[in-house]
Amino acid sequence: MKPSMNSICTVIAWQEPVGLMALPILSIDPERCTSEAEAVEPAIALGIALQLTNILRDVGEDALRGRIYLPLEEMRHFGYSEEELFSGVVNDRYQELIKFQIARVRAYYRTAEHGIAKLHPDARLPIRASLDMYRQILDAIEENDYDNFHRRAYVSKLKKALTLPVSWLRVQDTEGTWLGRLWGPFDRGFIQRPNG
Numbered sequence: 001m002k003p004s005m006n007s008i009c010t011v012i013a014w015q016e017p018v019g020l021m022a023l024p025i026l027s028i029d030p031e032r033c034t035s036e037a038e039a040v041e042p043a044i045a046l047g048i049a050l051q052l053t054n055i056l057r058d059v060g061e062d063a064l065r066g067r068i069y070l071p072l073e074e075m076r077h078f079g080y081s082e083e084e085l086f087s088g089v090v091n092d093r094y095q096e097l098i099k100f101q102i103a104r105v106r107a108y109y110r111t112a113e114h115g116i117a118k119l120h121p122d123a124r125l126p127i128r129a130s131l132d133m134y135r136q137i138l139d140a141i142e143e144n145d146y147d148n149f150h151r152r153a154y155v156s157k158l159k160k161a162l163t164l165p166v167s168w169l170r171v172q173d174t175e176g177t178w179l180g181r182l183w184g185p186f187d188r189g190f191i192q193r194p195n196g
């Protein structure tokens, strides 16, 4: 199905400048990137991914305030009503709706991560770690069976602490080295989720 033209476009419109503003502050690596333009798409994608993740985590809280940030057209497409959302109903239609949302956010994260290597070396680890940790909120929503009304999608401090060395390894220049040969397949095979 086509993405909804309301909320998702609004998020994109709000997040475009955020990612764009972050780029010159972080700065690019001139040895890996001839112009900032090469990093624009991933930078915008990261802003959108972070914001959409936030929206998915906070569906319940927002509903309590009478707010819906999920695209209404997509709710309708999955047969899930505003009344159900305000009552915190988690049924198979809602689970399908949230699965669809998560898949879209993960696609934005994948676009974003291609840009990390283009950033100045000092900026790579904080951005990589933010992406790796924030993305786990989506895994937590799945682990909660998509119930983001009654269960908070939470990434523990321990999980975050364990993620940091993974993020560090991911930003190392290991191509062609023994570490790269070991780490790359291990990361893809054992740490990353198949759809992550």
Ligand SMILES: CC(C)=CCC/C(C)=C/CC/C(C)=C/CC/C(C)=C/COP(=O)(O)OP(=O)(O)O
Residues within 6 Å of the ligand: 018, 019, 022, 023, 039, 040, 042, 043, 044, 046, 047, 050, 051, 054, 112, 113, 115, 116, 118, 119, 127
């Ligand atoms: C990947 C490359 C090449 C560059 C990175 C460029 C960056 C840093 C982009 C991210 C921009 C950014 C910091 C976006 C913020 C998104 C976000 C978490 C929004 C949520 O903010 P609020 O809506 O205030 O949160 P609450 O709802 O929790 O108050």
